Amino acid sequence: MIINPFTPNPALQPYILAYGYVEINEQIDSNNPIHIFPVDYTVMCFSLDEKKLIRELNTTNTFKNPLSYVGFLDRLRSFDSFTRKVVQVYFKPFGAYKLLGIPQHHFTNSATDMEALFPALKLTICQMRDEMKSPQKVISILESWLLQRLFLSEKICTARVEYACDLIKAYAGNIHIAELCREVAMSPTTLRDHFKEKIGFGPKTFGRIVRFSQLRRLLCENACLKWTDLADRFEFFDQTHFIKEFKHFYGCTPSQLHKMGQLNFTGKLTDSLDL
Incomplete structure (x- = not known):
């Protein structure tokens, strides 16, 4: 597993811990699932592996959304199919509420399609897809959207x-x-x-x-x-x-x-x- 960190824009650092590009080379299946534990931050994920299905182990839960937000977990989640390449945004505990402006209890123990929450993201997602060979460019495009959200959320106090x-x-x-x-x-x-x-x-x-x-x-x-x-x-x-x-x-x-x-x-x- 390869993980490369990127530092957020200074204006976003009060709300975002880091960005990361993750590349998973290991075999993933029902006998060798990938495990995600509860942590004290939340995550937005953009898949750079369009055709890859994310499937939770021993359930019918599947995810195909290119850009998803995962709220806080309070239990182990394991997956027997997972995207091989992904760009992630790691929010401080209150950071996603500040930037998204949506009550976080809607997102606990689940992954939510970001385009369903923000239909105008469709253009941004298309731009990120055009740059999928460059994680750094994808992060730059996504960060521009997050900076816009920061401006719009100026009155939200955390x-x-x-x-x-x-x-x-x-x-x-x-x-x-x-x-x-x-x-x-x-x-x-x-x-x-x-x-x-x-x-x-x-x-x-x-x-x-x-x-x-x-x-x-x-x-x-x-x-x-x-x-x-x-x-x-x-x-x-x-x-x-x-x-x-x-x-x-x-x-x-x-x-x-x-x-x-x-x-x-x-x-x-x-x-x-x-x-």
Whole structure:
């Protein structure tokens, strides 16, 4: 798997982490699926492999849209057919709401056709198709559209949710909701509503995603870590609670995660792009 990062325009950096060009050379099928885990960012994808069908393992879910947006996930997704070449935009947790202006709860655990949301994108998509041999040119065209969206979304404010997300990350997802409410001067109901609109999930679920994103990275960097050490470090009640939560997000135990190897798509992205 080849992953090349690109830096966003400075005006977009408050909302976009990075762009990436991803080329997958490994064999993908039902015996060797590609795995995508919950992470603390969302993604827009433009396929440079027009004829390739994206199909989710053990389901009838298929995707053929050239430009799609994927909101937050709270569980493992595996695919037995996947595009071989793709340009991706990695949004900060609140970034897609700022630039798209659409409540994010509509996009959780799903991929949405961007042209259906923004019919005027058809011309931009045609321009990107004309340049599919050059990922950098595709990114430049897509970035021009994102800069237009930034201008149109000038009045959308995400500052307090951004601050709340920073606090959740600083506490590795373990900050109490009452403390978070005090810090951002919101009631629990108002905070939950803001998160569902601007992030997609409530703050508690987002905290769990952050917690396991940090835990997964630590586990992948230190294969010899004991489960008990991870459970203590990330403040789980006990090892049973830790394993139950881990399986909910990743569909496997920590030791089994390493066996996913080269087709651990999320792991490759975070390692290559430092997301």
